[in-house]
Each structure stands twice: as structure tokens, then as C-alpha cells.
Amino acid sequence: xxxxxxxxxxxxxxxxxxxxxxxxxxxxxxxxxxxxxxxxxxxxxxxxxxxxxxxxxxxxxxxxxxxxxxxxxxxxxxxxxxxxxxxxxxxxxxxxxxxxxxxxxxxxxxxxxxxxxxxxxxxxxxxxxxxxxxxxxxxxxxxxxx
Numbered sequence: 035x036x037x038x039x040x041x042x043x044x045x046x047x048x049x050x051x052x053x054x055x056x057x058x059x060x061x062x063x064x065x066x067x068x069x070x071x072x073x074x075x076x077x078x079x080x081x082x083x084x085x086x087x088x089x090x091x092x093x094x095x096x097x098x099x100x101x102x103x104x105x106x107x108x109x110x111x112x113x114x115x116x117x118x119x120x121x122x123x124x125x126x127x128x129x130x131x132x133x134x135x136x137x138x139x140x141x142x143x144x145x146x147x148x149x150x151x152x153x154x155x156x157x158x159x160x161x162x163x164x165x166x167x168x169x170x171x172x173x174x175x176x177x178x179x180x
Contacts, residue, residue, distance in 0.1 A: 054112065054123075054161040056105035060133050061097055065155040068094045069130045072157070080106060080123040080161065098157070105161050126162030130155055 061068065071094040075083040080102065087099035102125070109123060110116075133154035140148040 051112065052163075052166065054105055054109040056101050056108055056159050058097065058101045058104075058157040058159075060154050061094075061157065062152070062154050063094050063097070064153040065130050065132045067092070068098070068155050068157060071095050071098050072128045072130050075102075075125055076128050078125055080118070080125065083125055101157060101159055105159050109161055122164035123161050124164055125159060127158070127160040129158045131158075132156075 071087070071090065071092055074086055074090065074095075075098070078086070084099065084102060087095045087102065106118065106123070110118070113121075133156050135154070136152040138150040138152060140150050142148045
């Protein structure tokens, strides 16, 4: 049993080396508003996404831009000596999940109270390299032909 766990752990570790992840936690914006911005850039090339986020007139776009810069920095750490322009980086996955919710009370008529839910979110961005994925597809096709 121990060897199987070890092998699967090593496999996950190898996959992580080729993934470039950045996370943003407890952003005080509702997940719905952040998803609007995330949908704008999902699947885009990094340079184009950065340009769109810089010129989008939403508060969440500034935070998403900073997260994208962080993901690019993580890519640069794992790929020293490589230039960003030579690689076809794109936003492979972007997930916006609900975070903690602060519950507050708003006074209402006739002695009642309404509950206000101040929502927050967590954003996870994963970058991918189109060139690496194309090479993997070609290698798989060559292996299947033999």
C-alpha cells in the first residue's frame, strides 16, 4: 500500500512542476462580480488578458490583474532563463469560489432587522503553455502509431 501512495505522490509532484498557480483568498468582493471579470479572460493569452484587465472599468479587474502578474512571476521562477514572449502562456483555468461571509444587521421598520451578507471570494488561476501541450499531443500520437 505504501508504494502505491508514494508513486501517486511522485506523479502529482511532477505534474505540479509544470503547473503555474496563483491564488487570491478572502477578496472582499462578491463571487458573482469577480466571475464577470474572470469570464472575460478565461482561456486567453497572457498578454491579451493583461491588456484587457488594465482597461476594464471594474474594481475586480485590478485585483485580477495583480493575480495574473503573480501567476506570471511563479512561471518565471520555475522557468529561469526563458522569455515570456517566446512561450505561448495562456490562462488554462480560473476558478472563483465563495469565501467567508460576514453577517451584519440592518435596522428595518417596526423594530425588525434585516440580515446583510457581506460576501467574499477565493480566486485560483492556473497558467498553461500552449507549446508544451502541443508537444505532448504530438508525442502521444507518435506513441499510438507505433
